[in-house]
Amino acid sequence: MKFIRIAVISTYLFVGLVSAVSAQQPEKTKLTVLLYPWVPDYAHIAKVMEEKFEAENSGVDLVLSEQNWNYYEPGGLDPVYDVYELDGIFLSDFVKAGRLQTINGTEAQIRKDVIKAAADATKVDGAIYAVPHWSCALFTFFFMHDTRLAAANTRTDLISVIGSTHERGRGLLVDWKGHITLTELYADSLLDLGVSPEDTVKALSNEQLNPNAKSALSDLIALSDVGSGRSDVAHKAWPPYYALEFAHGRGRALVGYSERMHHILQEITKPTDPTPVVDPRTISVKLFNQGDKSGVPLLWVDSFAIDKSVTGPKLTAAQQFIEFAVRDDQYLSVLLPPGKAPQYLLPAYRNLYTDTKLVEAAPLYPKFLVGLDKAASLVGVGIPQAIEKTGEQLDKKLPANLHYPN
Numbered sequence: 001m002k003f004i005r006i007a008v009i010s011t012y013l014f015v016g017l018v019s020a021v022s023a024q025q026p027e028k029t030k031l032t033v034l035l036y037p038w039v040p041d042y043a044h045i046a047k048v049m050e051e052k053f054e055a056e057n058s059g060v061d062l063v064l065s066e067q068n069w070n071y072y073e074p075g076g077l078d079p080v081y082d083v084y085e086l087d088g089i090f091l092s093d094f095v096k097a098g099r100l101q102t103i104n105g106t107e108a109q110i111r112k113d114v115i116k117a118a119a120d121a122t123k124v125d126g127a128i129y130a131v132p133h134w135s136c137a138l139f140t141f142f143f144m145h146d147t148r149l150a151a152a153n154t155r156t157d158l159i160s161v162i163g164s165t166h167e168r169g170r171g172l173l174v175d176w177k178g179h180i181t182l183t184e185l186y187a188d189s190l191l192d193l194g195v196s197p198e199d200t201v202k203a204l205s206n207e208q209l210n211p212n213a214k215s216a217l218s219d220l221i222a223l224s225d226v227g228s229g230r231s232d233v234a235h236k237a238w239p240p241y242y243a244l245e246f247a248h249g250r251g252r253a254l255v256g257y258s259e260r261m262h263h264i265l266q267e268i269t270k271p272t273d274p275t276p277v278v279d280p281r282t283i284s285v286k287l288f289n290q291g292d293k294s295g296v297p298l299l300w301v302d303s304f305a306i307d308k309s310v311t312g313p314k315l316t317a318a319q320q321f322i323e324f325a326v327r328d329d330q331y332l333s334v335l336l337p338p339g340k341a342p343q344y345l346l347p348a349y350r351n352l353y354t355d356t357k358l359v360e361a362a363p364l365y366p367k368f369l370v371g372l373d374k375a376a377s378l379v380g381v382g383i384p385q386a387i388e389k390t391g392e393q394l395d396k397k398l399p400a401n402l403h404y405p406n
Contacts, residue, residue, distance in 0.1 A: 028061040031317045034081040035065055036134065036302045039345060040262040042067045044337040052333065053324050060317045072180060072384070082310050083318050085133060088121040088301040089383040095124045096381055100305045103128045111326070111349055118348035121301035121377035130303035131322050132348030137297045137375060138188050138288040139368065141246060141254040141261070145282060149253055155192075155216055155290050162252055164222040172223035173242040173251035176398065177235035179391025184300070186394055187378065188288070189213040192295030197376045200298075204386040209393055216290050221399050225251075230401045239263045247271075249278045255288050258346045258368050265341035285364055287371045299375035301348060328352060336361050344368075 039045060046064045053062050070076035077090060086094065094100050103122075118132035142149045152161045162172055175181055183204065190200045190213050203210055221229055228234075234241040240263050246254040247267035254260065261283075268277045289295035304322045306315070324330060331352050335343045342362035352358060353369040 026059065028059055029313045029317045030061045030063060031083065031314060031321060032063045032081045033065065033083040033321065034068065034077075034079075034085060036085040036087065037065075037067045037069060037071050039134075040259050040343045041337050041340065044340075045334045045343075048333045049325065049330070052330065053321060056324065057317070057320055060320070062321065080307060080309075082307055082314060083321060084305050084307070085302055086130060086305050088130075088303065088377060088379065089387065091122070091130060091303070091305070092124050092379055092381045093384070094305065095129055099308055100129050101308045101310070103131060103306070113350040115299070115348055115350060115372055115375070117299040117372070117375040117377040118301045118303075121299070121379060122303050124379065130305040131326060132301055132303045133326060134302040135346045135348045135372070136257050136300040136302075137346070137372065138185070138255060139258060139260075139285050140288045141256070141264070141283060141285050142252070143278070143282050144284045146252065150284065150286075153286075153289055153294075154292050155219060156292050158223060159219055162223045166223070166225075166252070168225050169250045170252045171225040171228065172220065173246055173254040174220065174224060174229050175235055175240070175242055175256070176217075176221050176224065176229040176401070177232055177395070179388050179395060181235065181391075182394040182398070183387040183391040184298075185217060185290075186210075186213055186390060188298040189216050189290040191298050191376055192216075192289055192291035194291070194296075197378055201378050201380040201383065201386075204383065204390050207393075209390075209397065213290075214394075214397065217394070218399050220290065221401050224401055226401060228401065230398075239266065243267065244272065247277050248273070248275050258285075259344050261285070261344040261362075261364060262341050269341065283364070285367050297371060297375040299372065299377045301377055303348075328355065332358055 035042070035046060035049075050062050050064055054060065065081065068076065077084070084094070114132060115135060118135050122128050122130040122132060144150065148161045152158050158172065162170070176185070186209075187200055187204060190203055190210060191197065193212050193216065195203065195210070240256070240260060242251070242254055243256065243260040243263040244267045245251050247264045248271075264283070265280055268280050271277055287295075287297050304325060306318045310318055326349065328351060331347050332355065335345060335358060337343065344362060344364070346368060347353070350369065353365045359365050
């Protein structure tokens, strides 16, 4: 009986001690963050960000979003987070809806090596609402030994080098399907043809397609193998179908975003079909130009923005997270997943493209930077809706590419 009393007393003392210690520990600040989902290895990015940030900021409980595949769907961005990683096409609409606060001179925003078009994409009516993270532009992947293609820097050059009657397996690999994908190619074409960024935004809302851009896209579609490019099945395939085709040499060149190189390298390392793969050391890259002269590349930008409701310790945590996310060491951590191909996403800051460690692991980075200094970005209200409507028109009116031309 005496033993039982002692045990009970000891238990109460232990519980009381634990409660007292818990009471002395300050409550962590919970910070919710929506990360951009369409990246090669989302799980790696989220894991590295959470572990490293919390290790450096023990008073913050970082809660990162699940991979939001509905990001571009209606209502996909309705849920409220403390920090959003926004595709720039949504920024003006978020500002108009009163969902964001301005960025007040954080260290991250004033990095002097920011790509100009990336910085431009964070401003609405002169005020800064976001901090650039990733940038995206269209590139042409080709083989170094193909000297004619290496020298083809305009649409006219590409038509001359590849031609619409090329042998099968020697065409231009491009995904010419999907409303968003088609409109991205159309907007890029408008800029390459000399249309200003402001007028490009207006053109996306115009019910009539720009005839010059439509003609340019039609010319380029004819460079794909017959039956290729305009395929729903290939468009929806993951990993990206045309990147895998290029990895097996079934195309003279590939047009796509920089991260296609990740998928090419993954396929070369672990092929999904038994046919031979190319030597990755023979691959080179340059900006895709749909114009007849030196074009203006279109830069899409994913940036971090802070919800209007965030104040106090949570605001401090949000600012700390953004500054952390755009540090050089953090970029290296997320771009170089152990045991996998480099992610080949494009940082919004120039210094990374010549970083010794990054270039050693991913030697094409310096080439991706060439020409981005003259890029332009698009900012405006209603761009997501305009992209969907324009994409629907393009899908109906562009060639189906089912037959060889006469």
